[in-house]
Amino acid sequence: MAKVLMKGNEAVAEAAIRAGCRLYFAYPITPQSELIEYMAKMMPTVNGCFLQAESEVAAINMVYGAGGAGKRVMTSSSSPGISLKQEGISYCAGAEIPCVIVNVQRGGPGLGDIQPGQADYFQAVKGGGHGDYQLIVLAPSSVQEFADMASDAFDLADKYRNPVLILADGMLGQMMEPVEFKPKKTDEEIAILGEQHNSWCICPNQDGDKKHHHEINSLEIDPLVLEKHVIKLYEKYAIVEKNEIRYEEYNVSDDNEVLCVSFGTASRIVKSAIDELKGKGKSVGLIRPITLWPYPYEQIKAAIGPKVKKVYVFELNMGQMVDDVKIAVNGKVPVDFFGKVGGIVFTPAEVEEKLEKCF
């Protein structure tokens, strides 16, 4: 298929439909509104269901129901809206509902502003909702990757019966880049995807056989049963940690004097700075975590070359990922941080200046 020029918000919506998403519930918010608009326009053309819910809370609970029926379902919002969904997200994780949530982050806290930010890192990877649970968190850095992650996210959600969060930002949602889509799944393929959940999901009980009676629930009133359930969840998370860590290395070599860690769109600005410094004979590497949970701790540690004097973290927040990087570096070299907040995005020149001071 030929490449098309598309906004990130539209591309992820199109890719989700191609991946078999036929149910989408959301409430509008800038800067992700093109996503909900695209779904409103396209879902009816594929016999899907688009519903603008009365609130974010309603939307995530619709997701709970549809995911509980074993269907590929998605919701999306931007930072304040994702906060509203947290109760439902915790319920989805507790009841092991496969679903995909997209957060096109904006400046916070509170209503904040509508410019890009990455300040929902903690919310995404350290909890957000109540209780012991984990989301699988994917962080795209280009429109193409944003689109590709839609189908990856559904596959992961199905495979592990777990909510998957795509953590993007306003810049990625609003910018246009060429994107090439994967082929559209046929109705038969989508039906087969749904059948993999028949052993547990709510499905028609046509033959009156009691063995098809399933309950979707996150309430376990007996502490011993709940304890067992949570331990089982964490056994599942351990498998995810073993199998699903994804990351990108950029210019990582034994010559590196600085190693950068940065995710999402921020990492692209760091790449430009690295390219500029390369021209000046200064070697800087970058590790870009693609999965923010599970986190590439070992991979970051392994990328610290013999000449590396410092690990530098660049984020569009006040340093929320720094603790994870410190765990990875484990005191081997100092860890420094540079960030911008409030919807301000650092420029390649600013990053270059910070890095240049390390030499």
Place this chain on the structure above:
Amino acid sequence: MKTEIICAGFGGQGVLTIGKFLAQAGMAEGKHVSWLPSYGPEMRGGTANVMTVVSGEPIASPIVSYPDVLIALNQPSLDKFGPSVRKDGVIIIDADMCPHGCKRDDVVKITAPMSSLAKEIGNIMVLNMVALGVLIGKTGLVKYETIEADLNKYMKAKNPDLLALNLSAIKKGMELAK
């Protein structure tokens, strides 16, 4: 080879569209492109800008610190982005809207009353296409034919009169660049 462009002006002047046609044409010619708009409550009368990158290599940052080319369709945009244009870069200025001009003498400046010219062509709304014409005429970043084909696709059936206006605006811009 990487070319970084900032187009800036009042909301409603069509600066975002200049970037879109450049990105679309660059993509059609097999290059890597990115298009990053300022967004928000920037309706007509506010300020708007778009950062467009056209490159032979994959594009790292879509954010541009030092543009190779600046299209400034009003004075505040020229004042804001003019100082950051790379040495020997190109600044395209609508003289009607930028009465104070730009003091830089280490760049190539093309100053023309583009709003007036657009009106002469038949519609002030093709101002952005005049500026686009100047850009491709001066830099050869993308071919005229590629943009023409793209415009054909969008406008030929729906609005043939507007298509003719747009094409003559681009050609006028290319003449200005000579």
